[in-house]
Amino acid sequence: MVVKKLPDLTALENQRVLVVGLGLTGIALTRFLVGRKAKVTVTDQSGEDRLGTYPEECRRMGVTLELGGHREATFKSADWVVVSPGVPLTIPAIVAARKARVPVTGEMELAACYIQKPIVAVTGTNGKTTTTALLGEMLKKSGKRVFVGGNIGSPLIGHVDQGRPMDAVVVEVSSFQLDTVHTFRPHVGVLLNVTPDHLDRYPDLMSYARAKGKLFENQTKEDVAVLNGGDPIVREVTESVRSRRLFFSGRSGKESGVTLAGSRILLEGISKAKKDTDIRPGEGFNLEGTYFTGRYGQENAAAACLAALSAGATHEGIQTALNTFKGLPHRLETVGIINDVRFVNDSKATNVYSVLCALEAFASPLVLIMGGRDKGSDFTLLRDGLSRAARKIILIGEAAGPIRKALKGVVPMEDATDMVAAVNAAFRAASPGDVVLLSPACASFDMFLNYAHRGEKFREAVEVLS
Template structure:
């Protein structure tokens, strides 16, 4: 049962006017809160959002933040992109002002059950797959969170019978207070966002807050093949594991060609490996986690198998774009850290031309060397991190400094040969050249499709010429 919170008449400050901040401000205003929204960007850059919020009765402070505004609030909700240790938030915290993430605020108003998914990689695919399987099983499902739609924007759709499947980031989890998922899933932990978190352990502890408020009636699902996760397993919730490599007593495992769920000395076959259409060993792990969560939610094995088989994948996650003259192009723009790029490289046989680069997040790119040496024919470097990446992967692969994604696609199309894969898996954030990773992925797809349109007429002309010669 969630804890009710009365917003009416409360002074609420929303920090940041991206997607989450806008949804949060509108949610609070609709419930009678006295909302102030503050944004570092000037009005010229957020004019559409500003008009919408003013119409809802919000007070706006644009072009910078004022400490005095923070210190007179009764609740502050920062957007995920705002670091929790910024000076203004620290000053408000010292005064005892509650500072919640948007998912904590939304949780106070949720009805029904909550499944939370976090981890360094695979969150979006796993969340979408869980939702798809549960829908296949006939449950009323709401998919929200870091996957695209803020949870706070879906609250009114929840009911006592609904299941909310929510992707949760470390930035969101570090500012929870009472959030308690019925099922929490921690997929993996690899170095990421170390430009924001002081250490890998601090990053892991933020992720593990997913389990902090769970009780013995709740379930925690963790990856048994990730040795770093054992330290973050909760002590109160029922703990289930998933593994593609080893036998486990409680949870989901791969046994031969079957995915089996074990609990309390009994086991049940949920699906077969051939049901899985997604490429890569990491997607097998995502399926194991999703199958475990769906089964614990009440989905029968036949619905799990049907749902996994019919799941088409998620945009920007090893998304097939086109095959042009025997070369296959894949968009994995969501590979915003080194581990995600390693998994993407591992998903394909044969020669890979990989596009790397963007905004560095304090990553160590030297760990890419072995995979690049074994799998890649060419690394095409774009964005602000190109210098660092080039130094750290030198001598493991041929390198082309392309600067932009446009130039990268152009050069890749000339250098690739039939049977090759051109893969966008940047290992970096996107904010140096793009609005977000979605913008980057869609631009890549647009360029590939333009290339496809250009190549098709040329191929037709060549074929026509051959016919005339014959």
């Protein structure tokens, strides 16, 4: 199939642009495109009753709406199509557009065309939101004006639309966003890890991994790739990158990067890899007393240090950010302590590997609340970790049956119909000193609007208990 060359995305006036998906990214795209006098149509599979105030806002902007389904004719007649991250590229209408040689791209590609300042982009299966936020703080504490967004918080196109002056742009990037990039080139790219996830959307693990690896495909020798050398899949998909490689884990003797030594991040070969830095050979950073206690948290911190240095942060700014960072909502967030039972919200743990990381973060016995919408995960990978750490599992959502089957005989399990029932059951099963941990290993969309909504419902249920 031959697809027309992607149009000049900076020449939008009178272009017939179809926006697919009317969520947070879709409405931001629509505002941007209308502001640049494109002829915009927005389509969404959902009906208007599920899209909040966005349809009415589109009407006020004079945008054509096609809701409750996708019309292939509209896709095929567009000058180009811009897809929101949550929309699979395999839906029939997008396939039809490509067969009709209509260019298809995404929000990240469009936004990057308008950004002149260095882009620092973070991806990976787990840890990317915390790493992105920490990295932004490191640059801010170094005196830089920084936008932090992308797959975390505000869409990148919204930053472009506002036109605020920045010294650097830090973005979290998902594999879905990378599926639609063509020329996107971050000055610093970070790949934290690749573990099985989104296998309901990708045919196999390596297809998913290669999507992550697209982060580096347009980099040059002037750019930097910050990599997990201890992850063989990361090694494989970044073997041929043209950029300078720095390793925050699994570094061999000749490679530049860091070594983790207890609570210290020791810099190795950075003086050769980064010019004009205030870092001297043998220096590093101290994690003692910081938020970053477990191995996975320390690796994320090390990755952020390397990326921040590469983007021009100072040693003082980086250490100050490490000292003051308190974590993010829905990521190992303590939301209450009742009768010496600690309740922890890890709703962002939407895959098995995230739960394994969470299990390693606690020395106390756990009562685990898990379940939701399965993404093709292998829950048997949790058996060993749960046998060591968990007292009981409370199951919620569509995946309760598959999880029960995969974990049969490991620890006692109990079903709950909703979050309130799950929290009550977990509290009954817990003893003083235990942790009740919401770490679902699944998507949230069977019972909740998103992972944040799920985490808030957990918090509310805990508050009722107290």
